[in-house]
Amino acid sequence: MNIFHSRLLSVITIFLFSVFAMLVFFGAEVAYPTLAQEEASPTPEPTPEFDQAAAIAKIRDQIKGKEKLPAGEVFKNVKDFAQMPAERILAVMEFGYAKSLGVDCTHCHTPENWASDEKREKKIAREMRAMANKINGELLGSIKEFESRTGRNRPVVNCTTCHRGAVIPATNLGK
Numbered sequence: 001m002n003i004f005h006s007r008l009l010s011v012i013t014i015f016l017f018s019v020f021a022m023l024v025f026f027g028a029e030v031a032y033p034t035l036a037q038e039e040a041s042p043t044p045e046p047t048p049e050f051d052q053a054a055a056i057a058k059i060r061d062q063i064k065g066k067e068k069l070p071a072g073e074v075f076k077n078v079k080d081f082a083q084m085p086a087e088r089i090l091a092v093m094e095f096g097y098a099k100s101l102g103v104d105c106t107h108c109h110t111p112e113n114w115a116s117d118e119k120r121e122k123k124i125a126r127e128m129r130a131m132a133n134k135i136n137g138e139l140l141g142s143i144k145e146f147e148s149r150t151g152r153n154r155p156v157v158n159c160t161t162c163h164r165g166a167v168i169p170a171t172n173l174g175k
């Protein structure tokens with residue numbers, strides 16, 4: 001082997017060694033593209049914690065002076081509770097609806113956009129109220145043995161009767 005050949009051999013060796021080294025060095029990037037992408041994409045903003053008490057206080061503030069007016073005149077999209085004093089709607093929302101289902105306002109509303117009907121849960125809530133009214137009026141009300149029970153003593157179902165703090169009411173109580 002002459003000097004030219006041995007130089008050529010060492011050049012080739014160095015070249016191959018560099019290629020190998022580069023593969024090892026950058027291999028991680030090539031081998032785990034998803035990990036690299038995950039690291040590159042910004043961490044999603046955590047949803048800001050919903051402060052129900054603050055939300056209610058803010059609405060109370062917005063309806064100041066109009067608390068006793070019919071809700072239909074004070075709020076934008078009230079159908080079920082149009083005749084109810086505006087301030088009472090907030091109690092219905094907090095205790096009758098949110099607490100009964102074990103949720104907060106955001107289950108049915110996009111906060112700050114209370115009048116919107118975009119959430120299916122809000123639409124279902126209206127249907128549920130119609131259902132409960134029907135049970136109370138047509139079914140419970142027609143049970144003969146209850147005929148003497150009127151006023152506050154009349155038999156009723158409401159959201160709490162079925163939901164008891166759960167979005168999906170229980171159908172059995174376990175064994």
Ligand code: HEC
Nearest residue numbers: 075076077078079080081093094097098105108114115125
């Ligand atoms: C289970 C679903 C549900 C939950 C939970 C709920 N709401 Fe509602 N909300 C409704 C429905 C349904 C209406 C419309 C009632 C009607 O048509 O009279 C409504 C209407 C309203 C309105 C009137 C908006 C307008 O301008 O028309 C306000 C304000 C409101 N809710 C606030 C709240 C707040 C505050 C909470 C939490 C404490 C809350 N809601 C929780 C279902 C819900």
Ligand code: HEC
Nearest residue numbers: 097121124125128129132157158159161162163167168169
């Ligand atoms: C007679 C029992 C009963 C009463 C009263 C009742 N609900 Fe329901 N509710 C149900 C049942 C059953 C479902 C369906 C659960 C399922 O998906 O399997 C349901 C489902 C719902 C859902 C949808 C849950 C989801 O995310 O799919 C909402 C919202 C709701 N009810 C709100 C209310 C509100 C508000 C009231 C009072 C106005 C009410 N319900 C009264 C039995 C009742």
